[in-house]
Amino acid sequence: MGVPQRKESATTASRVFDAMRHDLVNGRFAAGEKVAINGLKEQYQVGLSPLREALNRLAAYGLLVQENQRGFRVPRLDRHELDDVAGMRRELEGMALERAILKGDAEWESELLAAAHRLKRADLSPTQVDEWERLHARFHSTLVAPCGSVWLLRFIDQLHDQFDRYRRMAPGVPAVRKILDEQHGQLVELALERDVKAARALLEDHIDRSYEVALGSCK
Amino acid sequence: MGVPQRKESATTASRVFDAMRHDLVNGRFAAGEKVAINGLKEQYQVGLSPLREALNRLAAYGLLVQENQRGFRVPRLDRHELDDVAGMRRELEGMALERAILKGDAEWESELLAAAHRLKRADLSPTQVDEWERLHARFHSTLVAPCGSVWLLRFIDQLHDQFDRYRRMAPGVPAVRKILDEQHGQLVELALERDVKAARALLEDHIDRSYEVALGSCK
DNA sequence: CTAGACAAAATAATCGATTTTTTAACAACA
DNA sequence: TGTTGTTAAAAAATCGATTATTTTGTCTAG
Numbered sequence A, B: 001m002g003v004p005q006r007k008e009s010a011t012t013a014s015r016v017f018d019a020m021r022h023d024l025v026n027g028r029f030a031a032g033e034k035v036a037i038n039g040l041k042e043q044y045q046v047g048l049s050p051l052r053e054a055l056n057r058l059a060a061y062g063l064l065v066q067e068n069q070r071g072f073r074v075p076r077l078d079r080h081e082l083d084d085v086a087g088m089r090r091e092l093e094g095m096a097l098e099r100a101i102l103k104g105d106a107e108w109e110s111e112l113l114a115a116a117h118r119l120k121r122a123d124l125s126p127t128q129v130d131e132w133e134r135l136h137a138r139f140h141s142t143l144v145a146p147c148g149s150v151w152l153l154r155f156i157d158q159l160h161d162q163f164d165r166y167r168r169m170a171p172g173v174p175a176v177r178k179i180l181d182e183q184h185g186q187l188v189e190l191a192l193e194r195d196v197k198a199a200r201a202l203l204e205d206h207i208d209r210s211y212e213v214a215l216g217s218c219k
Numbered sequence C: 001c002t003a004g005a006c007a008a009a010a011t012a013a014t015c016g017a018t019t020t021t022t023t024a025a026c027a028a029c030a
Numbered sequence D: 001t002g003t004t005g006t007t008a009a010a011a012a013a014t015c016g017a018t019t020a021t022t023t024t025g026t027c028t029a030g
Helices: A012-025 A037-043 A048-061 A079-103 A106-121 A126-147 A150-169 A174-192 A196-217 B012-025 B037-043 B048-061 B079-103 B106-121 B126-147 B150-169 B174-192 B196-217
Strands: none
Touching (some): A012 A048, A012 A150, A037 A048, A048 B048, A079 A150, A079 A174, A079 B150, A106 A174, A126 A150, A126 A174, A150 A196, A150 B079, A150 B150, B012 B150, B037 B048, B079 B126, B079 B150, B079 B174, B079 B196, B106 B126, B106 B174, B126 B174, B150 B196, B174 B196
16 A cells, blocks of 8 residues: 555645745745736646745744735845854753753664765765755754754744745855754754763754855855 | 925835734735725725835735745744744744843833833723734833844844734633733833843733634634 | 836736645444 | 445635735936
């Protein structure tokens, strides 16, 4: 018996939401751009109603800005906004990591090792970027998953999407990328050793370095 | 010249969103209830499209749960959920208050005194509850307003709405209410004295006591 | 030239009707 | 008795068209 596949029953609006969320985070829309609803209708091959519902969700989620009677626009890239997002990531992911290390069980350790391994093996060649990004997001979400707070995880996801929009718009910095990749492995080590303080410090450093890279999108 | 009144240009969907958000937070919908879209159409006297857009936003915001192909429902009141929300309020509002006290200027002091005074003067008689709730929310938002992080304030608002839904469903506890009201005044004093630690401790105690009251909705 | 008024065009928001999917009721069968 | 299959009713999602609002472009008065 194959798995019934719950995703089959996704609604058009949900699919558009997912697709646009992905495209927004990955910089497929110019920052500050006004969203041309009729253009999107063709781009995603959907009707107006589900499209507008998706746009409404994205606005409530913070990936679009809604201006009454004048539609939606892609948020600008703003230095202060990025500072805010990065700072909140430090606080919230740091908090979540501490809790995760205290609560995470053996199953978590396995999943964490697996996620880190998959990420390490994935190459970052231009054709595979999307897959790498998926694994990267997955790694970070696995890292904090057992923190015990649904709301904390929700906020972290939201901030991640915000942050990644900046990072994906910024030019890559290979030297920093190398350090960041090594830190992923070190984070796993410290997590398995249950070294709360060191792990949190490293995660904050990790975010700070990513922030430096992401800054490149604001100039 | 009168103020141009930006709110005139609110869209139908926005008005429904505001109204339903208010009604959800104030317990006008039974927890766990399935949302009857056709009923709401009449209740709010609007068409289907703006109504659905509002529902989508509310779901993204967390005041409704969306299940693909089977509409929307009001989230259940769940003890663990309340624990999570209250715990996150402690963390985030505590953090925000510390920052606000460090950053808040003289103008903030004035507004805080004003907000506290208005709240104190408002009576809590059944006919005036909505007004009291408005002033109460306003006080707490003023308290942390100058924390410097838009995202932190956004998350706090969201958690407040979640929390208040529980509190408003719970039976009142006059004795605790009295203490909570006194704490508002004490919070202002500590904030003006710039006593970061004591203020944070008091705010956390304030949230804990509110939590005890809110628990009454889960039994 | 520039500011203002106006009409035309473009875009956003909403409506009413249709299609799709789920739910509920009931019957046939093991 | 309980399970499965069928179908009618209800509800959700979507479509196509209409209405309302904003934007753009043109013209005129100063």
